[in-house]
Amino acid sequence: xxxxxxxxxxxxxxxxxxxxxxxxxxxxxSAQSPNSALLSASKNFYKSASLxxxxxxxxxxxxxxxxxxxxxxxxxxxxGQLTIQVKAVEGFLKYQYNSPKALCTPTDSSTxxxxxxxxxxxxxxxxxxxxxxxxxxSKLAPxxxxxxxxxxxxxxxxxxxxxxxxxxxxxxxxxxxxQYPNLGKPAIPFSxxxxxxxxxxxxxxxxxxxxxxxxxxxxxxxxxxxxxxxxTIETAKQLNSTAQAAFPPDIKFNDPxxxxxxxxxxxxxxxxxxxQIYAKFLTSPNTGIFRVLPHTAYNxxxxxLQNRLQPSVSDRYPFPSLGEAKGGFTPxxxxxxxxxxxxxxxxxxxxxxxxxxxxxxxxxxxxxxQVISPQTREFFLNYQPPKQLQALQIEQRRFLSGKNxxxxxxxxxxxxxxxxxxxxxxxxxQFQLPEMxxxxxxxxxxxxRHLDQLQQMHSSDIIFAxxxxxxxxxxxxxxxxxxxNQLPAPQIEDLENYVKF
Numbered sequence: 001x002x003x004x005x006x007x008x009x010x011x012x013x014x015x016x017x018x019x020x021x022x023x024x025x026x027x028x029x030s031a032q033s034p035n036s037a038l039l040s041a042s043k044n045f046y047k048s049a050s051l052x053x054x055x056x057x058x059x060x061x062x063x064x065x066x067x068x069x070x071x072x073x074x075x076x077x078x079x080g081q082l083t084i085q086v087k088a089v090e091g092f093l094k095y096q097y098n099s100p101k102a103l104c105t106p107t108d109s110s111t112x113x114x115x116x117x118x119x120x121x122x123x124x125x126x127x128x129x130x131x132x133x134x135x136x137x138s139k140l141a142p143x144x145x146x147x148x149x150x151x152x153x154x155x156x157x158x159x160x161x162x163x164x165x166x167x168x169x170x171x172x173x174x175x176x177x178x179q180y181p182n183l184g185k186p187a188i189p190f191s192x193x194x195x196x197x198x199x200x201x202x203x204x205x206x207x208x209x210x211x212x213x214x215x216x217x218x219x220x221x222x223x224x225x226x227x228x229x230x231x232t233i234e235t236a237k238q239l240n241s242t243a244q245a246a247f248p249p250d251i252k253f254n255d256p257x258x259x260x261x262x263x264x265x266x267x268x269x270x271x272x273x274x275x276q277i278y279a280k281f282l283t284s285p286n287t288g289i290f291r292v293l294p295h296t297a298y299n300x301x302x303x304x305l306q307n308r309l310q311p312s313v314s315d316r317y318p319f320p321s322l323g324e325a326k327g328g329f330t331p332x333x334x335x336x337x338x339x340x341x342x343x344x345x346x347x348x349x350x351x352x353x354x355x356x357x358x359x360x361x362x363x364x365x366x367x368x369x370q371v372i373s374p375q376t377r378e379f380f381l382n383y384q385p386p387k388q389l390q391a392l393q394i395e396q397r398r399f400l401s402g403k404n405x406x407x408x409x410x411x412x413x414x415x416x417x418x419x420x421x422x423x424x425x426x427x428x429x430q431f432q433l434p435e436m437x438x439x440x441x442x443x444x445x446x447x448x449r450h451l452d453q454l455q456q457m458h459s460s461d462i463i464f465a466x467x468x469x470x471x472x473x474x475x476x477x478x479x480x481x482x483x484x485n486q487l488p489a490p491q492i493e494d495l496e497n498y499v500k501f
Contacts, residue, residue, distance in 0.1 A: 042120070042123070045096065045119070045123055046123075046247060046248065046251060048092055049092070049123075049126050049127075049130065049243075049247075050247060050253070052085075052088060052089055052092055052130060053126075053130065053240060053243050053244060053247075053253065054253055054254065055085060055088070056085065056089070056130070056133060056134070056137070056236070056240055057240055057253060057254075057255060057256070058256055059078070059081055059082065059085050059137070060137070060233055060236055060237060060240070061255070061256040061257050061260075062074075062078050062081065062256075063078045063082070063137075063140065063144075063229075063233065064233055064257070066078045066144075067147070067223075067225035067226075067229055067230075068223055068224075068225050068307055068309075068310060069223070069307060070151065070154050070155065070221050070223055070305040070306070070307055071151070071155065071186045071187055071305065072148065072151035072152055072154065072155045072156075072157045072187040073155075073157075073181060073182075073183045073184075073185065073186060073187045074186070075144060075147055075151050076148055076157070076183060077183050078144065079141070079144040079145065079148060082138075082140060082141060083141070085134070085137070086134055086137065086138050089130055089131075089134040090134070092130070093127065093130065093131055093134075096119065097119065097127070100127070100131045101131075103124065103127065103128065104128035104131050104132065122246040122247075123246075125242065125243070125246040126243045126246045126247065129239045129240065129242045129243035129246070130243055132239045133235075133236045133239035133240050133243070136232050136235050136236040136239065137232070139232055140229060140232055140233075143226065143228065143229055147226075151187075153190075154187075154189060154190060154221055154305060155186070155187035155188055155189045155190060155305065156187055156189075157181075157187060158180065158181040158187075159180075159181075160180065160181065161180055186304070186305070189303070189304070189305045191218050192218050192302075192303045192304065192305060193218070193303065194217060194218065194302040194303050195212065195215075196212065196215070197299070197302065198217065198299070203393060204349075204389060204393065204433070204437060204438065204498065205389060205390060205393075205498055219308075220300075220305065220306050220307070220308040221305065221307060221308065222308050222309050223307045224309060264316070267474075268291070268297065268313055268316070268317045269291060269317055270289060270290075270291050270478060274289060274470070274478055275289055278469070278480060281362070281363070281480060284363075284482070286482060286483035287362075287480070287481065287482045287483075288333075288480070288481050288482075289478065289479070289480055289481075290319075290320050290333065290335070290466075290478075290479055290481060291317075291476055291477070291478055291479075292335045292336060292337055292342070292468070292476060292477045292478075292479050293313070293336060293337070293476045294336065294337050294338075294474070294475045294476065295336040295337065295338050295343075295345065297313050297336075297476075298312070298313055298314055298336070298345070318332070319332040319333050319334045319335070319345075320332065320333045320481065321333075322428070322460070322462050322464065322483060323460055323462065323486070326458055327432075327456070327458050328432070328458075329432040329458035329459075331428070331430045331460035331462060332430075333428075333464070333466075333481060335466065335479070337418055337475055337476070337477065338415065340417055340418055341415040341416060341417055341418060342354065342415055342416055342417075342418050342424060342468075343414055343415035344414065344415075344426070344428060346396075346400075346414075348431060348432075348433060348438070349389075349392055349393065349396065349431040349433060350396075350428070350429065350430045350431060351395060351396035351399055351400070351414060351429055352399070352414055352426055352427060352428040352429065353383075353412045353413065353414055353426070353427055354412075354413065354414060354415060354416045354425070354426045355376055355380075355412060355416065355424065355425050356416045356417070356419065356422050356423075356424055357372055357373075357376065357422075357423050357424070357425050357465075358422060358423065359421060359422060359423070360372075360423045361423070361467075362423060362465055362466075362467050362480060362482045365423070365465050365482065365484055366484065367463075367484055367485040368381075369381065369425070369463075369484070372425065375410075379412070380425060380427050380463060381463075381485075383427065385429055385461070387490070387491060387493045387494075388492070388493065388494050389437075389492050389494055389495065389497075389498060392431075392492065399412065399413060399414040400413070400414050418468065418471075418477065419468070420468050420469070420470075420471055420477075421467070421468070421469065422467065422468070423465055423466075423467045424465060424466050424467070425463070426464055426465065427461070427463045428460075428461075428463075428464070429459070429460070429461050429490055430459060430460045430462075431457065431459045431490070431492070432457065432458040432459065433457060433492075433495075434455055434456065434457060434495070436499060436500075437495060437498050440498075440500060441500065442500045442501060443499065443500065443501055448501065451499070455495055455496065455499070457491075457492060457495065458489075459489045459490050459491070459492075460486075460489055461486075461487035461488065461489060461490050462483060462485070462486055462487065463483075463484045463485040463487065464481055464482060464483045465481065465482055466479045466481040466482075467480050
């Protein structure tokens with residue numbers, strides 16, 4: 001009886017509800033307007049196409065890096081990703097239109113789309129740009145295979161697991177475990193056994209003991225990307241840019257190369273706002289601002305491969321220049337941090353001494369150092385460097401070690417403990433010795449005719465001050481610096497004694 005009652009109520013509700021109300025709540029697919037169907041298809045096209053274009057941009061950036069890196073695993077990864085990307089683009093293109101070549105090949109009536117194509121002009125531009133860029137990238141497959149074999153000469157390339165998941169036993173030791181590679185880590189280099197860091201500066205004029213007898217550090221590889229690969233990548237980049245321009249304005253793309261550039265600047269360069277903060281100070285002559293990095297930032301980690309043709313940190317972010325270049329010699333402020341101390345990076349005969357003079361603003365310092373204590377002022381202004389090559393090398397070691405110093409009551413070193421908002425006074429002596437003196441190679445008959453020119457030496461003697469104004473968590477500092485005095489260039493009078501005929 002109760003079921004009959006509810007059936008009666010349902011029949012009464014269906015009769016009383018207007019038909020247009022039911023039609024509004026449910027509309028069959030065949031009754032939907034053509035405009036809404038086209039709009040949905042257009043959204044799906046842009047969504048899928050934008051994903052493929054972004055993946056294409058990422059892949060190009062990874063291939064570009066792998067071409068100049070010695071890591072075999074990185075080359076192997078981009079080779080596999082290239083195959084996957086080409087197949088994904090091919091599937092998308094055929095889903096949208098069954099003949100990409102016919103649609104994208106210019107003809108006399110290229111301005112008119114085929115009747116069977118439902119793509120708009122912008123969508124066709126994206127479609128054909130994807131087709132062309134994917135075709136360009138597919139040309140890199142045999143080149144990447146060849147480069148992967150060359151990378152195998154530098155590092156161990158382990159076998160990948162079988163596609164079917166089967167295990168392949170060792171041909172010699174059947175019970176030996178199979179070691180599969182971790183492609184997220186660099187491949188193991190063959191010849192980079194480095195038990196000690198790079199040797200200290202060479203002592204000129206006499207033999208020098210080495211930590212390990214007959215030890216020769218491994219030479220890092222020089223890798224130049226093939227010209228045809230760079231041309232293909234540049235063409236693919238331009239085609240991707242054409243595709244990006246045809247997307248609606250609300251669809252954005254990220255370029256990993258721009259991200260890497262920003263991260264590199266964040267790690268090694270000044271923050272953009274720092275020069276603006278100290279703009280008033282920087283308007284004064286012979287001043288500057290610089291980010292002082294830990295000395296490890298300029299050193300390659302031991303037992304790792306590095307392309308020696310790639311620009312180093314010092315190449316990308318050079319030290320500030322303290323004077324004009326003369327004959328290829330430019331005095332620089334090669335300031336680094338070593339542990340908790342500031343110090344200048346030593347090269348060749350270069351040496352310096354440094355003193356923390358306290359909380360004295362850089363603006364109050366002048367060439368005569370009047371605000372400095374008389375003892376420190378006299379030493380910095382009146383110190384005379386030796387004029388003999390061997391004595392200069394001894395003097396360099398004195399300031400580095402602090403031993404056998406008889407020129408002052410206090411020990412003055414080449415470095416000082418790093419503190420914020422303190423001013424450091426530095427006298428820096430830098431030399432550029434002739435190549436024949438540094439190498440110690442005998443002169444050829446042709447070189448003997450130009451002995452006077454070959455013996456020319458460039459040098460500088462500069463007093464400057466710097467003041468750290470910010471310290472970062474990585475141990476780097478932002479410092480302001482100012483040149484106070486340019487002293488006469490020091491000379492070495494006995495260079496002819498070190499020339500080998």
